[in-house]
Amino acid sequence: MIKVYLRLLLLMCSVSVFAQDYFPSNSGVKSDNNSNYMAFTNATIYVSPSEVIKNGTLLIKDGKVVNVGKSVSLPKNTTKVDLSGKSIYPSFIDLHTTFGVDKPKRGGNGPSYGPSRSGFYWNDHVMPEQDVMASFKYDAKEASQLHKLGFGVVNTHMPDGIVRGTGALIALNNDADNSLRVVDGETTQNFSFSKSVKSRQNYPSSIMGSMALLRQMYDDAKWYAAGNVDTRDLSLEALNENKNLLQIFEAGSRANLLRADKVGDQSNIQYTIVGGGDEYERIDEVKATNATIILPIDFRMAYDVENPFLASTLALSDMRAWNQEPHNPRLLAENGVRFSLTTHGLKKKSSFKSNLMKAIESGLSKEKALEALTTIPAQLLGKTDLLGSLKKGAYANFLITSGDVFEKDSKLYENWVQGMQHIIADMNVNDIDGDYTFKLAGDDYKLNISGSTSKAKAKIESGEKSLGTKIDYNGDWVNLTMKTADSTKNEFVRVAANSTNKNVLRGTAILPNGSEYVFFATKTDIESSEKSKDKSKDKKDSEQPFMSPLTYPNMAYGYTEKPKAETLLFKNATIWTNESEGVLENTDLLIKNGKIAKIGKNLSDGSAKIIDAKGKHITAGVIDEHSHIAAASINEGGQNSSAEVTIEDVIDDEDIDIYRNLAGGVTSIQILHGSANPIGGRSAIIKLKWGESADGYIYDNSPKFIKFALGENVKQSRSSRNERFPQSRMGVEQVFIDYFSRAKAYDEAKKSGKPYRKDTEMEVLAEILNGERFISCHSYVQSEINMLMKVAEQFNFRINTFTHILEGYKVADKMKKHGVGGSTFSDWWAYKYEVNDAIPYNAAIMHNAGVTVAINSDDAEMSRRLNQEAAKSIKYGGISEEEALKFVTLNPAKLLHIDDRVGSLKVGKDADVVLWSDHPLSVYTKAEKTIIEGVTYFDLEKDKQMRKAIAKEKSELINRMLQEKNKGLKTQPVKKAEKALLHCHSEESGLLKTY
Known part of the structure; x- marks a missing residue:
């Protein structure tokens, strides 16, 4: 083996043409020397989403930005780090987390119909006096996970109750104590429609109960603030004291977003609302709220639709949601709805970047994405002087990346928080990630390496077989151990290769019998790959990614456009007036401007759409x-x-x-x-x-x-x-x-x-x-x-x-x-x-x-x-x-x-009418047209066309899901959505779409 390494050393000398310059090491920059000036030079610096400096310098000291620009004067005691070819971005901000907060534990047994506390509001689920800092404990492990996603600051809160109390802004600084980490101990007042798990008080037991409770609470707070109550109420006092904080309401869906906004409007409060990712379904209504949205990007996986029977049970609304959800950020941006992005709702926070990439692939601009992660949350918190940008005086919260932070292949090397360095990947190590091919003893192999700048992983395939592989990457040396293609033998091939040229691995391979071969692995055609990227970029620029059409409502049998009132003239129908005229044979009915305009024989109207109703019956709806x-x-x-x-x-x-x-x-x-x-x-x-x-x-x-x-x-x-x-x-x-x-x-x-x-x-x-x-x-x-x-x-x-x-x-x-x-x-x-x-x-x-x-x-x-x-x-x-x-x-x-408006067919009443194929009381009759205020909301012939369109759309989406699976992407099993039929005794339930 010594001989092998000697050969490789000689080989290194002979291929020095492939060597690259190394950046000065800065791995030792920690809290003990961050009081000196540090200058990061020759970088592409995103001072803000709209201000980019090429070959710029970022100068920091004492955890803050001293200066940034193309020509920055550096003090004598400045440590310089050359970031040629690299980029600097402001660290991201997450407005809605539960960072450092333990999940609340359920309390008590059985329902309670009164409060468990005295001196507070009469309902246990209203807890504005709750202070998240009372139970906060910094979690370095979770912080490190967030560092890898680019976050430097998070707003955290206690996720318990309808009124949840105050949140706090925490810097993810693993090398400091809480006195430095806590940027602001009172930043937000948090709300939801969900009760506290700690209390067994039964009221409210529904969303409408939560809405009523909030309205009454605001009325009580005004009454209390006016000095009309002798007994102290610590909850109402806290609610009034917190009214100038950012008011965040966790809604979780487009429907609840609109409900929350309604509650806020009635009390002159503008909530910042945590959405559900389905805002695109009613974008105009969402925009009309004037709310800023804290937007989760928890996009669902494609469904496994290979089984035709199971696929047939899948709701079109769920299939559409898979396709449409990634377009939500783009549509919000295009419609001028301000939003920030959050990791909230993700089962695995590690999926944040891939979902963000999917949103960008679906048309969200990179500038809007960066705004949603930096300047917008900083503005909402009133911290633009400290956060969201790299302007003078701001916290030295920044990311060092290999390139565009929103590109899939870009590496995040370091995440600096308050001037403290957190290394994600060693930027002084060759990045050798990628796909390679090599030959060995006449056989062809494929090699994939990932995570080379942090924790390297390798996968080797020969033909259709995947070979067990281990990799060790240290310095410039790659050591591979792979099983042989003969699965009957437990034998291994050992490889030692140099990675000085990041596109080529050169070295020696030793077979199980001791034979040595020259090992030469090359990255798959770099030039071809770049051309492919360019073509892909051109395609993105010229074509909007496919989005299934939105309808009203956005599900099966929804309309591509909201139907409009028409002037309709039904001829020769049997009309059941429900008035003194009784049942009229061979009679005409004219609908105009949403009203019943005329009833009689031989009617005419030049602007009307004529409908032959001979042999058919018309009744009130x-x-x-x-x-x-x-x-x-x-x-x-x-x-x-x-x-x-x-x-x-x-x-x-x-x-x-x-x-x-x-x-x-x-x-x-x-x-x-x-x-x-x-x-x-x-x-x-x-x-x-x-x-x-x-x-x-x-x-x-x-x-x-x-x-x-x-x-x-x-x-x-x-x-x-x-x-x-x-x-x-x-x-x-x-x-x-x-x-x-x-x-x-x-x-x-x-x-x-x-x-x-x-x-x-x-x-x-x-x-x-x-x-x-x-x-x-x-x-x-x-x-x-x-x-x-x-x-x-x-x-x-x-x-x-x-x-x-x-x-x-x-x-x-x-x-x-x-x-x-x-x-x-x-x-x-x-x-x-x-x-x-x-x-x-x-x-x-x-x-x-x-x-x-x-x-x-x-x-x-x-x-x-x-x-x-x-x-x-x-x-x-x-x-x-x-x-x-x-x-x-x-x-x-x-x-x-409402009988002055509906219930009978009378001139002047609302045109709420039904055209029946036969006698309206017959078991054989069908409603051919159902009309409300002159708008045809159901048409039997149109229904048949819609069924065909639904089948066609489902087929197209199924094919796209199959393509996802064939690419090797993860899928989820089909689960048929069962909709509960509600009756008088029904308790609140989450309604599921079935079509």
């Missing part, structure tokens, strides 16, 4: 008085009254059941709160304008409704943890009496003109007392139905609607006298004890007694065929066809106080 589709949560059951919450906060504009309901002729629904508590939340009355924003669904000047409930659900008969009051039917009555007594007193205080503490819950209940809000009450048993009517009469108001009301036939006369309507099922019974006495004649009996009756669904599947449910009343009770149709059109409109 179906209305579902009791639905739970299109909502992200249904129940806020953390208290026995949740009047402060509203379903309008949690409209899910991407619920596929909206489109399915349109296919069943449904145009309007009331989304009711569930039946978890006696006094539930406020309703949302919406039109199914598929493709609109969440707020765009809600009726203009919508009537005010709230959900009440009686019986088994509210007294928690089937709950394993029934610790909450009430637990009996008489307790339910007492809840109503207690709350309305309080609401009456509250309303009197409000009307007195004296100062009062605003209480949203009492405000809503006072609206009921004043006849401004209507009650739709979940009910079954006649005794409770009678009870609630008596309570209402005691407080001088009436119940608007009893929903379910399956024992309504027993009390129909009393309902008529009280003036309450009934919204019932057609023929559901015996699915729990309370409904053992239900009969299918219920609707007919109530109707014949003079009660306004509607048939509702309370079910995402049944709602698509409410016309058929209405028809059952013809069989069970002999209701006429016209009256039966009114059970799902005009009557629910009356119960919802």
Whole structure:
């Protein structure tokens, strides 16, 4: 072996033409000598994203930048480091981390309905007094991981609670103590919709509950700040003290981003919002918030779609997300939305750079990427004098790289933080990473080396075989040990080679039998590789990477453009007016400007699109008085009254059941709160304008409704943890009496003109007392139905609607006298004890007694065929066809106080109409067109075309995913998304897309 090394030494001398100049070593620059001047010369210096100096000098001292420029005067005691061919960038800043903070531990057993603390806010999940520095412990290991990604400073916070307290700005300086590392101990006030894991307080138990809690908290903080409270509240004091800090809200999705912004706007607070990476779906709405986004780049892997059966279960929305997510940063930048980038949400922080490269490949400019990692977070923190750039006076936080920091092959050598050096890779060692080929004893081999400047790894292949390989790289010498291609023998080839020329490895190989061969490995065609890079760059410059088209909503059956109102003239239809005119044969209907313009024979309009409706039927759109589709949560059951919450906060504009309901002729629904508590939340009355924003669904000047409930659900008969009051039917009555007594007193205080503490819950209940809000009450048993009517009469108001009301036939006369309507099922019974006495004649009996009756669904599947449910009343009770149709059109409109707009076909009303292929109550009929305010939101023929387009798009995305797998990239298994069907008793759940 000695002879081998002697030969290699001689070989080194003979190939000195390949030798390179070495940079002066600076590996010993540590905290003990950083008080001297240091100058980094001849580098490409990115002072800021928009200011770049070629062959510049960066001068630092005492952890800060002294000067930077092309010609910098250097003091005598300056240590110089020549960085010819290298680049310097400001270190990155991450605004949203949990660095140095242990994961909070779950506390207590079982739910609690009161706070666990005294002297603080009444809700445990509001903790603005929480100081992250009280539990902070510097984590050098995690800091080293972040160094490798380019980060020099992070903002950290306690990830626990709805109001999480203050965050702190930490310099990732492994060689200092906390007195230097803590740049600022109070930088941010942090929020989320998620409860604290440390408290078992049950309220809130939903997103809408969290939103209501935040609103009430802000109102209470104002009341407290005005000096109206004698008892100290340390939480409200902290909240008010922290109001001038950066307010960061962890939303986690585009929908929650918009919800958080809504809460902030109502309290005149502009949150900086941690997004979810899906902002591209509604970029205009995101832009309208004026919020700066802290943007995760946790892009999903391609799915393994080789199995055709499994691939067929994959939702188009998930397939699109794989393709579209990397384009999110570009689209935000193009639309002028300011954002910073974060490692938050990454399962492995090491994937940050590869995901960032993917975003840049998808069109994000390098300048915008650098801004998002440096100047923008510095601006948000109000630290532009210290962070985000390399201007005079700033911290000496910078990266030394081999070249463009955003190029895949660029090496990060060092990460300096506050003038302290953190070595990532030795920049004085030849970088020999790459692919090589060599011959040995007549056989061809491929060699790949990676990590040569830090921890070298090697892989050798011969033909299709991968050979076990070990590498040691020290100085200029490469020592390789590889197994032979003969797998039956445990034999090895040893190689010693010199790497003076980084593109060639020269040395000696010793075979298992002792034979020695000249070893000569060359990098694969460098020139060809460079040409390939140039071609790739040209291609990037000329072609935008493929992005699957966005639709509204961004899923299957979404529209490429939002549909618009048309002037439509239906000719020769059978028209069910639901008015005194009854059913009109061979009649025309004109829709114009979103309204029903004319009904009659031989109508004409030169601007109208003519639709031949001969042999077909037209009705008003179906209305579902009791639905739970299109909502992200249904129940806020953390208290026995949740009047402060509203379903309008949690409209899910991407619920596929909206489109399915349109296919069943449904145009309007009331989304009711569930039946978890006696006094539930406020309703949302919406039109199914598929493709609109969440707020765009809600009726203009919508009537005010709230959900009440009686019986088994509210007294928690089937709950394993029934610790909450009430637990009996008489307790339910007492809840109503207690709350309305309080609401009456509250309303009197409000009307007195004296100062009062605003209480949203009492405000809503006072609206009921004043006849401004209507009650739709979940009910079954006649005794409770009678009870609630008596309570209402005691407080001088009436119940608007009893929903379910399956024992309504027993009390129909009393309902008529009280003036309450009934919204019932057609023929559901015996699915729990309370409904053992239900009969299918219920609707007919109530109707014949003079009660306004509607048939509702309370079910995402049944709602698509409410016309058929209405028809059952013809069989069970002999209701006429016209009256039966009114059970799902005009009557629910009356119960919802929207019958002046919808529910019948009358000139001047909203053009919410359905064109049926046959008799509207037939099991064979189909909704051919469903129109809302003159806009066709469902068209049977267009639906067929969309199905073909969906299949084509899926096929294209599957092919692209297969290409990813063939390249050797990681994939994830297909998981079919199951969407929960929500009902009255449903707890909050994450809604999954299924199409």
